[in-house]
Amino acid sequence: MAVLRRLLQIFLLFCLCPPSQALELPERDGAAARPAAAAAVAPLVFANRTLFVFRAPLTGYSPAERAEGAHKRLLAVLAKPGAPAPSTHPIAEGTQVLLGGAQLFLVTPADINPLAGDTTDSVAAEAAATLAKALLEQREQGSLHYLLIAGALCLAATLTWMLVLHGLGRLHRWAAAWSMRTIGRRLGEVKLKNVRVLDAEHYVGFMRRLVFLLVWALRLMASYLWAAFVLGKVPYTRSWGERLEGYLLDVAGGVAQSVLGALPGLLLVLVIAVLARLVVLTAASFFQRVESGELQFGWLDRDTAGPTRRIANVVVWLFALAMAYPYLPGAQTAAFQGVSVLVGLMLSIGASSIVGQGASGLILMYARTLRKGEYVRIGDSEGTVAELGLFNVSLRTGLGEEVTLPNAWVLGQTSKNYSRAYPGTGFVLDTTVTIGYTTPWRQVHAMLELAAGRTEDIAAAPKPYVMQLALSDFYVEYRLVAYASVRTPRKRADVLNQLHQHIVDVFNEYGVQIMSPHYQRDTPEPQVVPKEQWHLAPAAPPPDGAAARDAA
Numbered sequence: 427m428a429v430l431r432r433l434l435q436i437f438l439l440f441c442l443c444p445p446s447q448a449l450e451l452p453e454r455d456g457a458a459a460r461p462a463a464a465a466a467v468a469p470l471v472f473a474n475r476t477l478f479v480f481r482a483p484l485t486g487y488s489p490a491e492r493a494e495g496a497h498k499r500l501l502a503v504l505a506k507p508g509a510p511a512p513s514t515h516p517i518a519e520g521t522q523v524l525l526g527g528a529q530l531f532l533v534t535p536a537d538i539n540p541l542a543g544d545t546t547d548s549v550a551a552e553a554a555a556t557l558a559k560a561l562l563e564q565r566e567q568g569s570l571h572y573l574l575i576a577g578a579l580c581l582a583a584t585l586t587w588m589l590v591l592h593g594l595g596r597l598h599r600w601a602a603a604w605s606m607r608t609i610g611r612r613l614g615e616v617k618l619k620n621v622r623v624l625d626a627e628h629y630v631g632f633m634r635r636l637v638f639l640l641v642w643a644l645r646l647m648a649s650y651l652w653a654a655f656v657l658g659k660v661p662y663t664r665s666w667g668e669r670l671e672g673y674l675l676d677v678a679g680g681v682a683q684s685v686l687g688a689l690p691g692l693l694l695v696l697v698i699a700v701l702a703r704l705v706v707l708t709a710a711s712f713f714q715r716v717e718s719g720e721l722q723f724g725w726l727d728r729d730t731a732g733p734t735r736r737i738a739n740v741v742v743w744l745f746a747l748a749m750a751y752p753y754l755p756g757a758q759t760a761a762f763q764g765v766s767v768l769v770g771l772m773l774s775i776g777a778s779s780i781v782g783q784g785a786s787g788l789i790l791m792y793a794r795t796l797r798k799g800e801y802v803r804i805g806d807s808e809g810t811v812a813e814l815g816l817f818n819v820s821l822r823t824g825l826g827e828e829v830t831l832p833n834a835w836v837l838g839q840t841s842k843n844y845s846r847a848y849p850g851t852g853f854v855l856d857t858t859v860t861i862g863y864t865t866p867w868r869q870v871h872a873m874l875e876l877a878a879g880r881t882e883d884i885a886a887a888p889k890p891y892v893m894q895l896a897l898s899d900f901y902v903e904y905r906l907v908a909y910a911s912v913r914t915p916r917k918r919a920d921v922l923n924q925l926h927q928h929i930v931d932v933f934n935e936y937g938v939q940i941m942s943p944h945y946q947r948d949t950p951e952p953q954v955v956p957k958e959q960w961h962l963a964p965a966a967p968p969p970d971g972a973a974a975r976d977a978a
């Protein structure tokens with residue numbers, strides 16, 4: 427309680443010292459001297475209330491002498507029996523403030539601020555009203571009945587204040603225990619693949635500090651209200667209590683006025699957000715029908731519906747943000763505008779490469795160069811398109827690798843698409859052999875086609891075919907082109923592997939050498955592998971069924 431009492435004293439001292447008192451502190455050495463007129467003002471104080479501030483001399487009397495004379499005249503009137511009432515009376519020189527018919531002081535035009543709309547009559551009337559409050563408080567200070575009632579009310583307020591502080595302390599302890607128990611349990615349930623991804627102790631510590639600050643804010647508010655109530659019940663300190671209540675009302679009124687002023691703008695922001703959400707949902711429904719094939723709409727098809735939907739969403743929300751920005755609270759402040767400029771500058775400088783990659787991705791999507799599931803070759807990378815994103819293309823090769831290629835780089839490379847030679851799901855595969863000129867080309871064609879026919883995953887239609895690509899100096903170059911109607915990315919490497927195995931078997935079976943001869947004379951014997959030597963160690967012979975099928 428000692429610490430709390432000390433904090434309350436500091437708080438009250440801060441609240442009871444208006445900024446005007448701070449401005450009236452003596453100047454330090456070397457500081458500029460204030461004007462003489464500002465230093466000559468003199469307040470008239472009675473019963474701890476400032477009745478009037480004299481600002482100008484009158485008939486040779488300084489403001490201080492005027493204030494001293496008014497105070498003496500006030501005491502002289504109060505020394506007489508009766509309860510005099512204050513009043514005002516305008517004259518040519520200004521407005522008189524009277525008490526029981528006797529003049530206390532004169533409000534002259536030099537004592538007021540005409541620029542603020544003050545007149546001698548209004549200032550004199552305000553001084554008379556303040557004097558009436560001071561006289562009432564002076565009489566209340568001498569009333570034992572009033573002081574007993576005020577003391578009882580202050581005691582009740584103090585007991586209530588202490589109970590509130592005690593309740594806030596219990597609330598603090600309960601909230602700390604609840605946050606540790608509840609938040610720890612909730613965050614412990616947040617898991618990814620049975621692994622906890624959040625550390626509860628960090629959030630529990632943050633929540634405990636937040637509860638601590640909120641409880642202390644409530645304690646200060648309760649102390650503030652208690653001090654304003656108690657000071658307002660004591661006649662001598664009633665002006666201090668009124669000052670505290672006025673400050674609290676001003677702050678609450680300012681907050682309420684700001685909230686009410688921001689409500690129309692927030693309502694417009696809400697309407698704009700709802701309309702933007704409605705447009706996004708409508709566009710999503712339309713694009714989903716295009717993606718599913720239910721709707722055909724000119725250039726928009728299944729491949730371009732997805733990126734077009736994302737672009738439309740971004741455009742709609744950017745437009746909504748631009749429309750709602752002027753209505754956001756604080757949007758016209760220099761701080762808000764400075765942050766907006768800083769964010770825009772950071773995005774324009776740091777996002778140049780991102781924008782380039784995104785533009786390249788959109789070109790690839792709308793040009794329909796690649797589609798997901800197609801087998802392509804881009805530069806030195808070959809595989810199935812696993813993902814066609816806005817910033818990169820992912821290829822899954824037949825060897826179990828996944829290659830990520832930036833869209834800008836893909837756009838600058840020559841792409842080969844093996845999946846568009848024939849309609850349907852599958853891909854084109856080809857292989858090349860070089861055979862000497864002594865082998866009949868018809869025999870080579872028949873053997874390559876026979877090897878393709880023995881490969882299980884090669885489709886019978888379209889029919890595989892062989893082309894002679896070049897007549898080189900020492901050999902003829904043959905290329906076998908076939909079509910495999912398979913879906914899995916790894917199958918292409920397997921199919922090509924099986925095709926190569928069958929080509930070697932067929933050429934050995936018919937005694938034709940697979941070679942690119944660079945020679946001066948023919949070898950005495952054909953360079954072929956006899957059938958009985960096809961499965962030399964470490965190769966294992968196939969099962970009987972497979973052997974019978976190969977022999978056939």
